[in-house]
Amino acid sequence: MALLSGLSLIAMALAAGFAYGHVYGGLIDSGSPEGTYRNLQSSALLFRYGIGAWGAIVLLDLLVAGSLHGFLREVHPRLSSLTALIRVVYAFVLLAAVAHLVEALALMETAAPPAEVLRALQRFETVWSQGLILFGFHLLGLGYLTLRARFVPSFFGGLLLVAGTCYTGIHLGRTVFPSHAESISMMETVASVPMALSEIGFAFWLLYRGVGRRFSQPVASLS
Template identity: 45%
Template sequence: MKNSNRKDAIVAGVSLIIMALAAGYAYGYVQNSLVVVGNPAATLTNLNSATGLFGSGVIGWCIILITDLLVAWSLYRFFAQVDARISLATGVVRAVYSAILAFAIFHLVGVWQMLFVANQDAVALVNLVAGFEKYWWLGLILFGFHLLGLGYLSLKSNAVPKWIGWLLYVAGLSYMAINATKAIAPQASDAIAMAEMILSAPMAVAELALAVWLVWKGGKSKR
């Protein structure tokens, strides 16, 4: 059982770290450097001049999707001994989020395909990018519920440091509040940007802290 727990911890921890790196590249670098908000023509020009870069970003999103599914399964197994029902529910919520993310990624695949046709429509292309972000944001509301479940399981566990559990709670509530506001009141973009700037640290650090702990200590026997 201990060996199995250790294996699940390593799979989850390594997958979370790979996911964070892929997200930093695919969204933080590729998408933010190519997509010009409110300017379809400039976005189309950027994408046409960097089709390879955009394609690598789509691959990055596919890596994120695969690691998300690995995390959902391995964390369910790891925390099942703490509370089997909550662990299962938490894993299912992340799997549903992954399904929504997959649907969102199809929009980016559509953008990629449009870059190779003769008559390109800048507005239609930007609408696909906006569709990706809309569905991703909706999925991130569910992702926030997943983090709340992880926070509960971490606090109930005798092994995970309590501060990680509380940090997961803060991150979960932050994801839910910010992305629900994006969906309900997109006109409040300035307030959303300010909230993201303030809450970005706990949102990013929570899962990374859990990932490092899982790789370092997760599932090891106490000595």
């Protein structure tokens, strides 16, 4: 379960870097509907690949929810189940958000006005941001479980609790106080370091744990 969780989390980080960092960040200009429209027209295939990467992220989220539940179930069965369920719900919220990316592509292909295409993209951002509130609660549950688990370094539990608080607080703030979006974005920039360290660091530790356990198993006798 640790090996599966670690590999899935690392694959998810790579897919997110491509889908959001490279494709979405490179093509979408929220201040320029016309510029965004031109970018989508000239890079429609790349945008489709980005949508495919988002779909892979949804599937990986479901896989991580199950594998982390299996890894931490013995610590607290009910909380582990609840933590996994929250991530499953988040994955379906993310899927609903990705549907707006498909909508934006369809609008662009039917020559809809650029402003209408940009509104569909903004709906993606809004729904995803609301889903990340849930994701923060998932990390809070995961942080508490790792703190209680004697087989996980408590350092990761603390980082996950900080990251969960940041995710939930930042995206709840965006939902409740939309007029303070610029200040909230600055807070997110500062908080992005512990948020990234918690997930990526925990992923590599899970990979190390899983590989170590795999190679430490005794070899069965052939006699």
